[in-house]
Amino acid sequence: MSTSRLLTDDPVVVASGARLLSEALAAQAVPVADTGFRPPMAGAEGDTAADLARVMADPRRAAANAEAVRRLLAVRPRLVDVRPAGEALGLRRGSFLHAGPPVGWERASGPLRGALMGAAVFEGLAESPEQAEAELRRGGADLEPCHHRGAVGPMAGVVSPSMWVFEVADAETGRRSWCSLNEGLGAVLRYGAYGPEVVERLRWMSEVLGPLLRDAVRAHGPLDLGAVLAQMLQMGDEGHNRNRSGTLMLLRALLPDLLTVGAPASDVAAAADFIGGNDHFFLNLAMPAAKLMADAARGVPGSTAVVAMARNGTDFGIQVSGCGDRWFTAPALTPEGLFLGSYGPEDANPDIGDSTITETCGLGGFAMAAAPAIVRFVGGDAGFALRTTRSMYEITLEENPAFQLPILDFRGAPTGIDVTRVVRSGILPQINTGMAGRVPGTGQVGAGLVTPPAECFTAAVAALALQAPEPSGAPAAG
């Protein structure tokens, strides 16, 4: 405000912190603009305010975050191949990848256990889910997070050697990421179902769908996933729980090659039916595209940018650019939302899956303003979708110019979660997600909204504080 306006305009009070002051002023008819300040989050242990001050004072922080986000935004993800997971990820018989941070059988959630049992039967390691369960309980399998192999998996995220995976590569650097093929909704492995129809579908996907997609993708050449994602945001998708237009654009792009690779017409028709009948098929391409973007931001010393958010159904974990491959975990919360059929809140497992890699890159819950129709799937209303995206700008470092949100006049999606902004503002990343049944074998029970537990972020800030250089003038510790 210029001096002249200060003299001529009515004064307005800007209030921050406790509401007592602004309420007293408002009661006296004094205009008050409340900034909505909240004190920083209280950490589960240690002195979060001091940690935060230490990290905020780290002279490397601004440049490190700019570099992390620059790398993330420079990624050009392209679908380049479809391959068996064993070959693509170096997975051996008896090894299984899973979603989220590391977890063993003892602490594994119901849907993760169910998916492992189904995968063991699919791999021929057991003749029945019961036999598989006994085998898994006595430790007869190697479990490892997808993220540790450059991969991501939705919900339980179980990947076994005979499953096929999409291979996505960065056109700039050649780096790669992988994700399984989407099975559809309902009673499917990733939601913890393991019945005969689940295993049968996985067999068809490995024997027919995977090889056919491989031939079509190789004939097509690299398929620009960034361009598809950009279009999706203009077509009511947010890339996590709405992938309708993305799936249709994938089908359109691969169609000429599917028609001409010489596969039996019945296989092509079955594949087109399967893909066209599953509005979530593109999720498993949005995820490895986001994984490739997020991975580019890893390992920048001093950066407070989140490079992974993932859940195994028991724990929620995040990884931060300046903290290497360390996971900051806390018990996963349970989503609230809309339920299928007669299922209710008591049937829902806590939050599960690597699909939060989409939110890590400005998609999913962060881009809900572009996909207001999603509220019929996850709950809320159109205003909630708009408010959610707007509030995510408060905790992110950049607006992605490639992911434009038309309803916000083509503002770029809020991208690059900053743990210091989360802890300072108390605003947690908004995730929209499917909900798996708590009991192994159930499948999907609904979809809803959830956030990470705050402790992941305060723990990350504490770790960053330990690495931050001593503030100048203060004596060095130890």
Place this chain on the structure above:
Amino acid sequence: MSTSRLLTDDPVVVASGARLLSEALAAQAVPVADTGFRPPMAGAEGDTAADLARVMADPRRAAANAEAVRRLLAVRPRLVDVRPAGEALGLRRGSFLHAGPPVGWERASGPLRGALMGAAVFEGLAESPEQAEAELRRGGADLEPCHHRGAVGPMAGVVSPSMWVFEVADAETGRRSWCSLNEGLGAVLRYGAYGPEVVERLRWMSEVLGPLLRDAVRAHGPLDLGAVLAQMLQMGDEGHNRNRSGTLMLLRALLPDLLTVGAPASDVAAAADFIGGNDHFFLNLAMPAAKLMADAARGVPGSTAVVAMARNGTDFGIQVSGCGDRWFTAPALTPEGLFLGSYGPEDANPDIGDSTITETCGLGGFAMAAAPAIVRFVGGDAGFALRTTRSMYEITLEENPAFQLPILDFRGAPTGIDVTRVVRSGILPQINTGMAGRVPGTGQVGAGLVTPPAECFTAAVAALALQAPEPSGAPAAG
């Protein structure tokens, strides 16, 4: 406001009409809610205010409009066939349909002349566009509006016997409507281009695309266009200048049948390429679906609902339910918007095409809130898209529960334009549209925003006033 609130709350002045009062109050810091009232439109002839009062007093009006809209909303449009226009519409050699109200060669606009010249060459009636022009100038062809045969055509809307048309039927009543197949953008017949590549494309569409689509549609069985339109509004399309998701959903729906009707794989691949490469392909299905809906509302005595809005590039015409097949016309306005390449406003022809049948049914400009990305094609910003849809509720009779707009919390699209509301409010229907080059042969020059001329609506009100029963107590005229 209850009596108690009247005593305790601060008074607020509601002002209507001339701004003088509200401005004076505002200058004295008195809160004023301005209702935005404007006096009714001045008619080109006659006493519009008296006509309006007479029509508003027509005791049949409310029930007649309810019936007209009830019929419109009850239509279930389904694609049932693809046929040659000659056969489907009873068109003979030397006959041409065109968009908009009736017009002869002398008053025909450049793009309509260009399209007629191209169609004459395509039909083998002339060997060159120049020869065709001479033939048409001397009256050697029958011209008739598409609307007079239950059909609609985008832009110039020229249909000749050898072109193929979509046939759409109402599942409730069996009534039918027709529309040509979409040629794509740029130098195409409907934008007035007539070069060899235009005629060549029309030949391929009649020899390959039409028969292939016929076979696929017949194998598929009736395809529910209402369901596709409902989905489109959740996927960033408004059904007039954005039909991206609609086109993809059509392709997905017909794909299994395209693959299995026994056509050569190269034809199927070419058709899939042509449809998949033209984001406007579904427009030519949105239009006959809307035509079928609007036609259902025709002929209700006393109804003030608009049942057609159409332009031939010279005149804009509307038809009203209570006025039979009479056209109310006035000179078409020229759209303002965004231009392709080096084209500018001086290259644009006045408003042209039957595609305003979409706005007549709550789609297009009326549903722009569902398609904010369209502003990059026609101009404006996201706020304009939202305001446009909101203001269209002011001039419509109903909200279509089948066409839900997610960003407005699934409010039904504003449907059933009421000429009395248009004249009372001074709010004209908002149309978004492609722009054809003024000079025959040019093709598309841009896309933009336009309204009908106000005179169409005042003339309709005058005609309705003549038909309205004498107000009780007044002496009968004549």
